[in-house]
Every structure is written in structure tokens, then in C-alpha cells.
Amino acid sequence: MNLNETWRKYLEELKNFDFSTFELKKQLKQSIWKEGKLRSNITKKLLQIANDFWEGLGLKDVEIVDVIVTGSIANYNWTNMSDVDLHILVHFGDVDENVELVGDFFRAKSGNWNRTHDITIKGHEVEIYGQDAEEPHTSTGVYSVLRDEWNVEPSYREVTVDEKLISQKAQCLMDMIDEVEKMYQEGSYEQAYEESKRIRDKIRRFRKCGLETGGEYSPENLAFKVLRRNGYLGNLSDFRVDSYDNMMSLNSEADKKIRLTIR
Numbered sequence: 001m002n003l004n005e006t007w008r009k010y011l012e013e014l015k016n017f018d019f020s021t022f023e024l025k026k027q028l029k030q031s032i033w034k035e036g037k038l039r040s041n042i043t044k045k046l047l048q049i050a051n052d053f054w055e056g057l058g059l060k061d062v063e064i065v066d067v068i069v070t071g072s073i074a075n076y077n078w079t080n081m082s083d084v085d086l087h088i089l090v091h092f093g094d095v096d097e098n099v100e101l102v103g104d105f106f107r108a109k110s111g112n113w114n115r116t117h118d119i120t121i122k123g124h125e126v127e128i129y130g131q132d133a134e135e136p137h138t139s140t141g142v143y144s145v146l147r148d149e150w151n152v153e154p155s156y157r158e159v160t161v162d163e164k165l166i167s168q169k170a171q172c173l174m175d176m177i178d179e180v181e182k183m184y185q186e187g188s189y190e191q192a193y194e195e196s197k198r199i200r201d202k203i204r205r206f207r208k209c210g211l212e213t214g215g216e217y218s219p220e221n222l223a224f225k226v227l228r229r230n231g232y233l234g235n236l237s238d239f240r241v242d243s244y245d246n247m248m249s250l251n252s253e254a255d256k257k258i259r260l261t262i263r
Contacts (some may be wrong), residue, residue, distance in 0.1 A: 024076040024156060031122040032073060032084075036153075038143055042121055046145050050088055053113055053128050065089040065133040067145045073124060075141035075154040077216065081229060083127045086145070092132040099132065106130025138211040162219055169223035173203060177232050180239050193243035196236055203227070203236075 032042060050067045071085035072078045092099040092106075110129045119126040131137075141154035176199050183192035203224065210220020227233045 025078060026076075026156070028076065028154075029073060029078045029082075029122075029124075032124070036150075037148065038069065038145065043145055043148060045121065046084070046086055046126070049119060049126060049128065050086060050145070053110075054088060056113075057109060059090075059095060062090055062094050064146070065091065066147070066151070068151065069143045069145055070137065070139045070141060072216075074139070074143050075216070076156050080123070082124055084121050084124045086126055086128045087131045088128070089131050089133040091134065093134075103132065138215065140216060165219045166222045166226065169206075169219055170226040173199070173206075173223065173227055174232055176202075177227075177236050177239075180236065184239055184243055189243040189246040192239055193247060196240035196243060199236060200240065203233070 028036075032039060038046075046069065047067065054064065066089040068087045068089065069084060070087060071083065073082040073084050092102040095102045095105075106129070110127075114127050117126075137152075140152060142150070142152040144151050176195075180192050180196050180199065183189075183195060206220050207224040210218035210224075214220070224233075
């Protein structure tokens, strides 16, 4: 069974996706929050994680502006699959005048950290990121772990989840990723590599646009979450890496192993 058939087995063209998980809860996750504040033992642990990550970067002369928790775990749209998104805010310009290069540096370092560590807080995976303090943050829930207070306190409000539109947008992106799979399986590694990079960048722009125009509950952002939960984003990343490895290899027979991630 190829990947396309495998994912269709699990999703049946998205018909079985549980969109109710995008509905708002009546309160914040109680194992994480208490009386509107991050539980003290969690605050201590997250600061330790952030400090350990930071010490490994060798940026002793750069000042940390803030350490924040954001994303759905800091809002009323949390689910049991929500990550604890831990962001370390610094002025990228304080690291180097080439802020684009600094962004690449932090993405590489945080990506490596997240791949090599399996840290959970009350059953939620911790994902760490380096973020430019100058970057506008569109989240409606941002908690400063450093100061133990809300930067942006979330508020409960009813939202309408357009399942049909979300499905359409998610399906379009999934079809693109399926095409990359075909290229890979046919041995067109260079084409699969370039196309996987193009789709990765497209998805980033797609989500950014949705957050800026419609916020966290925009169809674009929720479609992104569908792809993250059903494993398509992870597979797109694997196609990109494996295609590159096969392009660069001189073995008698290329290794077509794919790393699957099912959420």
C-alpha cells in the first residue's frame, strides 16, 4: 500500500476528521492553568527548559527579551493534541545585522532541539522556538513565563468553524503533497525535493496570511492544523530530506525509506 492509500484509509478524504476539536472550550486547560495563571511548577520547568536551550546557543552577549507560551494551549481552543509552544524572544538584530540569517539559525537550532528531545508537560509536547521580538504576534493568547503574567490574555468568544471551506483548503494542500510522493516513488528526487520546498514555503505564506487576516480561527490556519495532525506536514518534511539524501547518494540502489508520522 502506498502513502496515498494509507492516508486515505485514515482520512477518507477528510470525511472522518473530527472538526469538533476546533470548537472552543469553556475554560483553559486546568492541568496547565490555575486561576488564570500558569501553574508555578510548570513555570519553573519551562524556564529551566528555555535556559538549557539558550545556554547551548553560545549567545552570551544577547539579551532575552521575554519567554512566552502561546498557541492553542494558551487559549480556549486547546485540545489534547496541543503543544506547549515555548518561544524565546530576542532582537535578531542584536545577534547579527543579517536578520534573515539569524532566523535560519534559530529555526535550525530549535528544529534540532525539538527532534532530539521528547519533553511533555501534563501530556502536552513542549516545542521550543526562537522568535524575533520585532515580529508581530497574531495570537490572542500570549503568556510571559519570564514575568508570570499575560501579555495578551485570551477571551472566550463563540466562533463558527466552516468545515467545508477548511476541508477544501486542506485537501488542496494534501493533493500537492501526494504529487510529491508520486515524484519520490518514481525516483524523480530532484523534482520531489524542489517541489517539497515550494509547497513548504507556500504553506508558510498560506498560514501567515490567514493569521493576519482572520486570526487563529481562520480557515487557512485551521487547514494548517488539519495537515499537522494527520501527519501530512511531517511527511512533506520527510520527502524533502529523503529526496535530498537520494540526490546526493551514489549507492547502487537508492534507499526509498520514508519516515511516517501518524497523529
